[in-house]
Amino acid sequence: MKEYKIADNAAGQRLDRFLGKILPLADTAFLHRMLRKKNITRNDKKAEGSERLAAGDVVRLWFSDETYQKFSGERQSAQHFPQWDGLKDAIVFENDCLLALNKPVGMLSQKATPRDVSVNEYMLGYLAAKGEYHPEQAGEFKPGVVNRLDRNTSGLVLAAKSLAVAQALSEQLREKQLRKFYLACVKGEVREAMRLSAFLYKDKSGNRVCIRKTRESEEDREIQTAFRPLAIRDNLSLLEVELLTGRSHQIRAQLAALGHPIIGDPKYGDRTENSYFMQRYGLKHQLLHAYQLRFPTEEAALKPLSGKIISATPPELFTELFPEVN
Template sequence: MSEKKIEASEEELFEHYSFTASKGQDPLRVDKFLMNFIENATRNKIQQAAKDGHIWVNDTIVKQNYKVKAGDEVKVLFEHPPYELLLSPEDIPLEIPYEDDSLLIVNKPAGMVVHPGHGNYSGTLINALLFHIENLPANSNERPGLVHRIDKDTSGLLVVAKTEEAMTHLAKQFFDKTSEREYIALVWGNVEEDEGTIVGAIGRNPKNRLQMQVFPEGEQGKDAVTHYRVIERLGYVTLVSCRLETGRTHQIRVHMKFIGHTLFNDERYGGDKILKGTSFTKYKQFVDNCFKILPRQALHAKTLGFIHPVTGRTMRFSSDLPQDMTDCIEKWRHYSKHSFLS
């Protein structure tokens, strides 16, 4: 059976991915290659696809140990539940600071995926919202109610539309950049400037599709602007406030790395390693303990502001930092006061 027939006759049973290896791609097993390109795809899942004959390179079925080379076109199909099952209501508790007939505000915990997708077929915010609200308005991405989103391991505030009118009105505000979004981040290094603006187009990293990267000349990606302000300097790390002018995927994570200040414990972008400080054993133990306290990137969507789609009133919501971030920051605060930092 050709790939086209599989997609046409069984599209409800499969997710289809296609990638072209970059010119600088060193030979790499196809299972490892795909793990760098598909979020939440486990090696077992990829190996099963290979056993089922669902991995192609240059339109030829290959085994999991095939070495991908520069210019290879790699395609894979993964089985998943029918789409209607992905959007099933689930009784999952939500923290809802505000709700009316048009919209609600959710304070999302770290670790919760916003919408169903590969590897996350249940337990998402959408599943929880569908239980809480009988009819959520659809959008172009088949993600009912969602006006914007935040990453799985980012905590904080989201606005959810409950009506078509609210969806249209709120989406326009985000598109026109009139909404207010402030994030709090703990980043590696001493951010020397008290405040600044990062301008740089953001697009997919051609060598690792799970990462985004900045294209300074704007030759690829989409325009992105982040305004930052130092809240507190803690020696080898800095607590900053970031305000989004645009809303690109991983924007703060990518922009802060671009200026040399990767988010603390951001595994995807290398922040889960000691990027600043000494190599002394005691310091390494201290940082490892901080990683255990905060087992995710140190990013929280603290403030959200917009115009209410019906009343026209300015709405502004703020949420406290979650305990894991608070505890980690406090450890750094104590360390910076009681250590001799170079």
């Protein structure tokens, strides 16, 4: 018999999904058959699988060791995580429910392939070392990054420490309640604040998007972006950009369509400007930084974050180009 006591950070998930984590080699039919026969119980009672688990619930598997090993697979008692020497310096906010990191350029937010190393793995190693995550305990909630940035966009990445927080943050992002602000260094002089509405079409074959004034196909997605100038210098502008909708490459493509491409952007930028900044500063990426998140008034799981503003310092080149904004 195997027994699992549900931790606080794993509460709220469905029983059948929990079982899928601890018995990854078992199919759905097997799990539901075991539930019907009471070979799997919740708090020593028969369960259907659709129940939401609460902290302190006890799930018991009345299996032989052989059956358990067959469906659970081999689990390591310890797990090696990659190390990032700059992680502690990158932490801009942490409490019992959330970890906010200032991601550098060149690092993935989450894995794109199994061999990748991302902020997510570094974060898990950090929490494991603190004793806030135990990878050897089957079924425990696995903390994870809830928002993504392009590899070559720097700035704020959030990681949820519990299932309830992950779900609440995902809902905030989906309902556009969490306000997201970026810093963008663009070509040309921008002297007025604007709110842009357009339609975005994604060319999946080239991993590129185009901006249209009107909807031309069912695949076009409406986008909205607001910005205001913070500084102007040498035919460059530093903009504060609020992402009102969250589409792939939205800020980069929409500013380029307006005639103010982001400096260093290899996909949507100005080649002449990019060449100059490459030669002078060694710049190989877009000067776009996710610098601030503003949380709405909240209750329940996100109450500790209610009304909070989290900010992340931009890379040095931003302040070098615009020293008055420091």
